[in-house]
Amino acid sequence: MKRWPPTTVKARCVAVFTVHGLGCDPKEYTTRDGQCCPVCYEGTVVRRDCTQQLGTKCGPCEYGTYMNQPNGLNKCFPxxxxxxxxxxxxxxxxxxxxxxxxxxxxxxxxxxxxxxxxxxxxxxHKLCAAGERILEPGTSRTDTVCERCKPGYFSQDGVNCTAWTM
CATH class of the missing domain: 2.10.50.10 (Tumor Necrosis Factor Receptor, subunit A, domain 2)
Incomplete structure (x- = not known):
């Protein structure tokens, strides 16, 4: 089995770490320079990327904005x-x-x-026409259902059918 000299192994490890930035862990995000930093929690966004000495600096969303997921973004959603x-x-x-x-x-x-x-x-909601009545009133999830008046009945306002009188 071939052994790498320590300096080669060390250089190889650094190369692997740098490539790691292309595929960060699920609780990390990739910075513009390819580093992996911890994500910010819901309700906050990144104010400063992490460094080798400090973690990610997160700040709260301002009034009129929100963030509903862990993230590596620098702006909250309106x-x-x-x-x-x-x-x-x-x-x-x-x-x-x-x-x-x-x-x-x-x-x-x-x-x-x-x-x-x-x-x-x-x-x-749809309005029923003259000659029709409301069969089913509209709701927040369904539209009004209209029905033609039966023979001998009329509706001027499109709400109820009334019998013709002589």
Whole structure:
């Protein structure tokens, strides 16, 4: 078996350590210069990369931003806003560790829903036309279901069908 001289082994180990930066451990991130540093926790981001003497310096997310995962980023994510003009309201406020959760106002239906942020796109419930009635009222997750009035009945407002009278 061939033995490497100590200096060669040492140089080889340094080379392996430098290459290691390309594939850091799950609780580490890769810096711009290829070093592996410990990640910051939820609610914080990197303010200064680690050095051989000091660990990663993390700082809290500012108001209006959040970070919901361990990370090696230097900026928090901006909080989502829930626009009442588009049928949304704040169900849960944004915090340093989680985004805003939006839900729909009465009279609206959610068209795009995600578990972590709630509703991101709302639409007004369909209105039934004259000659129709509301079979099933709309909810936050389903649209209004309309039904034509039976013969001998009418509906001017698209809500209820009323019998014709003579």
């Amino acid at each position: 909080c989502t806003s829930c626009d009442p003009g588009h049928g949304l309201f704040v169900q849960q406020e944004c915090r340093a560790t989680h985004n805003t959760v939006c839900d729909v106002l009465p009279g609206y239906l959610c068209k795009s829903f995600a578990d972590d942020t709630g509703c991101s796109l709302a639409e007004k």
